[in-house]
Amino acid sequence: MEAGENVRIVNESDGAVVENIVTDEDSETVAQGEDKSPTFGFTEPSWRTDLCLVVEGTKLYVAKNILSLASPVFDAMFQSDFKEKSSDELELPGKKLRDVLEFLRCIYPNTYTQINRDNARVILPLLEEYQVLQLKPRCEVVILETVSEETSTNDLLQLLKEACLYDLKALRARCIFLISSRPCDALDENYCKSFPSASALNEIFLNPLCVVLRRGYVTEQVNEVTQCGT
Missing domain, CATH: 3.30.710.10 (Potassium Channel Kv1.1; Chain A)
Incomplete structure (x- = not known):
């Protein structure tokens, strides 16, 4: 979890205990x-x-x-x-x-x-x-525990969809933060598969970090086109 993020996770011990109760x-x-x-x-x-x-x-x-x-x-x-x-x-x-x-x-x-x-x-x-x-906050806590810098962009976008669908604000903020720092070419490719909400997408692309990365990505594309034409 990045410092300064407005996300609070409560550490709780997990223990799924289930008996096979079906035939x-x-x-x-x-x-x-x-x-x-x-x-x-x-x-x-x-x-x-x-x-x-x-x-x-x-x-x-x-x-x-x-x-x-x-x-x-x-x-x-x-x-x-x-x-x-x-x-x-x-x-x-x-x-x-x-x-x-x-x-x-x-x-x-x-x-x-x-x-x-x-x-x-x-x-x-x-x-x-x-x-x-009453059980949704607990779901959000345990899902947040699975989200990290190593989570793939595609998985983050899928989680973002679910966060928007089920109104999980902390998960939504965490996914947007991590997606905003990903390379723009990877984000564009994966977004086409997952389609997060329009408002969430706006937050990603308006994030200052994403703006900087996107500006750099566009500059790289322009340079590549320029070199090809010379």
Whole structure:
């Protein structure tokens, strides 16, 4: 992290602890963890569950009250006149089983799963969709820990896209700072692949460091053209 940047990272110990709670056929979709076993699984119904989530054909048994406490979207869904209020089964089309499992493990009590570098970017879209905003700062912290001078420009641009999409201000500032110091030819090439937001792009090219580098890059191109013509 560069000195003088307005980015604060809180150091926290990570420990993704997950048990394989899916069948052997689906085991590849479950992240492996340490020896701690969660006290709640999702593959079997019990007196604690009153809703079945269907994801990629797999049934996950959950409790509406826990989903409601974690997510205002689920809360509104179960209290409104939507069919989900009285239904005991809810299909989640377009969702991946692995992603939903990670999401559930992170919002559910007693699963011993923490947000870490492996699952932060996986669950961010679901946190945003279901408005579980209290977990987004933790995601931002662990993602920031993966960003450094060694991070490729392409990866920085992808992270910048996600930072803009999910309103992660510290990550956005960090990515813009690092991208602004990259060679302009590399930035132009990679930008075409990743398309960060227009406002973020403006911040990059208006950054004083980027202005200096771009001026030098343009000068080099002019010199090359001049030499070719002589």
